[in-house]
Amino acid sequence: MRGWSLQQIRRMITVSRPRLFDVVNPATGIKIAELPDDSPQDVSEKLERLSGGQKWWNALPVHERRQTLERFNDLLRENLNSLAEILSTEMGKPIKQSKNEIRATVDRVRFYLSHYEKILEEQTVLETSRLKEKILYEPLGVIANISAWNYPYFVSANVFAAALITGNSVLYKPSEYASLSGREITRLLHEAGVPKDAFVLCTGKGETGAGVASLEGLGGIFFTGSFKTGVEIAKAAAPNLVKVQLELGGKDPVYVRHDVQNVARAAATIADGAFYNCGQSCCSVERVYVDKKIYPEFMENFIKTVKSFKVGDPLDEETYIGPVAREAQVPYLSSQVQDAVRKGANVAMGGSSESLPSKGFWFPPTVLTDVDHTMNVMREESFGPLIGIQMVDGDAEAINFMSDTPYGLTAGVFCKSCNDAEAILRELEVGTGYWNCCDRVSPRLPWSGRKASGIGVTLGLDGLRSFVQPKGFFLQQQW
Numbered sequence: 001m002r003g004w005s006l007q008q009i010r011r012m013i014t015v016s017r018p019r020l021f022d023v024v025n026p027a028t029g030i031k032i033a034e035l036p037d038d039s040p041q042d043v044s045e046k047l048e049r050l051s052g053g054q055k056w057w058n059a060l061p062v063h064e065r066r067q068t069l070e071r072f073n074d075l076l077r078e079n080l081n082s083l084a085e086i087l088s089t090e091m092g093k094p095i096k097q098s099k100n101e102i103r104a105t106v107d108r109v110r111f112y113l114s115h116y117e118k119i120l121e122e123q124t125v126l127e128t129s130r131l132k133e134k135i136l137y138e139p140l141g142v143i144a145n146i147s148a149w150n151y152p153y154f155v156s157a158n159v160f161a162a163a164l165i166t167g168n169s170v171l172y173k174p175s176e177y178a179s180l181s182g183r184e185i186t187r188l189l190h191e192a193g194v195p196k197d198a199f200v201l202c203t204g205k206g207e208t209g210a211g212v213a214s215l216e217g218l219g220g221i222f223f224t225g226s227f228k229t230g231v232e233i234a235k236a237a238a239p240n241l242v243k244v245q246l247e248l249g250g251k252d253p254v255y256v257r258h259d260v261q262n263v264a265r266a267a268a269t270i271a272d273g274a275f276y277n278c279g280q281s282c283c284s285v286e287r288v289y290v291d292k293k294i295y296p297e298f299m300e301n302f303i304k305t306v307k308s309f310k311v312g313d314p315l316d317e318e319t320y321i322g323p324v325a326r327e328a329q330v331p332y333l334s335s336q337v338q339d340a341v342r343k344g345a346n347v348a349m350g351g352s353s354e355s356l357p358s359k360g361f362w363f364p365p366t367v368l369t370d371v372d373h374t375m376n377v378m379r380e381e382s383f384g385p386l387i388g389i390q391m392v393d394g395d396a397e398a399i400n401f402m403s404d405t406p407y408g409l410t411a412g413v414f415c416k417s418c419n420d421a422e423a424i425l426r427e428l429e430v431g432t433g434y435w436n437c438c439d440r441v442s443p444r445l446p447w448s449g450r451k452a453s454g455i456g457v458t459l460g461l462d463g464l465r466s467f468v469q470p471k472g473f474f475l476q477q478q479w
Helices: 006-016 040-059 062-078 080-091 095-120 152-165 179-192 206-213 227-240 263-279 295-308 329-342 395-403 418-426 460-465
Strands: 020-025 030-036 123-127 131-139 142-146 169-173 199-201 220-224 243-247 253-256 287-291 346-349 366-369 386-392 410-414 432-435 468-476
Touching: 020 080, 030 080, 030 179, 040 142, 040 169, 040 199, 040 206, 062 080, 062 095, 062 152, 062 179, 080 095, 080 152, 080 179, 095 152, 095 460, 142 152, 142 206, 152 169, 152 179, 152 220, 152 460, 169 179, 169 206, 179 199, 206 220, 206 227, 220 227, 227 243, 253 263, 253 395, 263 295, 263 386, 263 410, 287 295, 287 395, 295 346, 295 366, 295 386, 329 346, 329 366, 329 386, 386 395, 395 418, 410 418, 418 432
Parallel strands: 142 169, 142 220, 169 199, 220 243, 253 287, 253 410, 287 386, 366 386, 410 432
Antiparallel strands: 020 030, 123 131, 131 468, 346 366
C-alpha cells in the first residue's frame, strides 16, 4: 500500500464494507440484528438473476409448482413457534397473534393452490370450421413484492404465493421492520424447492425500496404500505409503464345503530377490531359512530373491554397489546391526542404512558370521546392503539361522517337487519363492507381499496388474475 494516503485507504475500506441497517426490538429498544441494506446496484443485479429464473420456473409443470408451495405450507406449520417468536421480537406483535397470522397464512396459500387452474385454463371463445379464437393466460414476468411490516406473512403471501403458482418469479422486499421474518420466509421457500433465482430477497430501507420501484424489466410492482409511499412508488414506476398495484391505508369507520341487538357484544367486537395487533392493521377500526340512544351503554361496555386487554411483553402468551412497531409512531399518536384534547375531546381512557415500560416503543390503549371531524384523530390514519368515538343522530348523520374521508378500505355496520346494513354499506365508497363484524380478511373475497386506499386487487379469484395477462389468438385454416 506504499504511496497511498491514509484518506485513500479509509475510502477503500468504506467502499468494500457492506451497507447494513439495524433491527431493533420495539419492546426494549435494543438492537437485535444487522441486515444488508441493499443498494440500487444490488437490486438491479438481483433482477437479472430473476429474469432468467422466471423462464425456467414458468416452464416447470404447474403441478410441480403447486407441490413446492404445499411443502412451504408444511414448513410454516412445522416451524410455527420459532417463526412466531422472531415475528414478535422484531415488530412487537403478541405471540398468540403472531401464531394466528402464520396459521392463517397457510389457509391463504392453500386457497391459491386450490383455484389457480380456473385462472390459467385456456379459453376458446369462438370455433368454426375455419376459425378459432382463444385466450391464453401468461405470467407477468418478474414481480416486485414490496411488503409491509404489520402482517409480514399475510401481506407478502398475498403476492408471492399467487405470483409463484402462476409462473412469475419474485423480487421480495420486506419492510425493514419485519426483515427477519422476510428472511425466514425466503429460507423456507428455498427449502421447499423454489429455485434461488425464482425468489430473491432484498433487504434495506427506503432507498432500497425506491431502487426496486424504479427498475426496468419488471412485470409488476405490488406494494403494501402508506399512501405517501405508494404515490412515490407509482411515480418511480411510471416511466417504465409497468403494472403497479397499491394496497394503502385506511381510516375505517364503524357505525353502531340504535337497534343493534346486543350492545355489549358489539362493543367488545369493535374494541377488538380497534386494538388487535396494537391497532396496526390496514382494516383496523379507526373511527366509531354510535347512535345517541345507546351511546352510554356502548361506552360503558367498550371501556370495560379495553381495560381487560393485557398490555405487556409480546412473548407472554397472555399479552394482548404490545409496543408499536416504530419509534416515530409514539410522538405521532401523542400529537393526535393533544390535537383532539385542545379541540374539546375527552380522554376516557389512556393518554398517559406513565404505567408503561420506560424503554421501547410503548403507547397506552387510548379512547377519546366528544370527538368531531375537526380533529386529526377522526381524519388522519392513526395506526396504533388509539380510537375516537363520536355520538350520532341516526343513519343519515352516520353515513355523512363515514363518507367524510379520502380513504375507502373498509366500513362496518352493527344493527339488527342485514338488509339495513347492506343499504348503508352500498352508500359508502369502500372495498369491503362488514355487518356485525369488523377487521376481517378472507382468501375467498377480493381485497381492494377505493380512493386513497389503493388500486388493484389481491385475494380471491380476482387477486389471482392480477398476476397473469391475457394473450388472444386468431387461428384460421388456410384456404
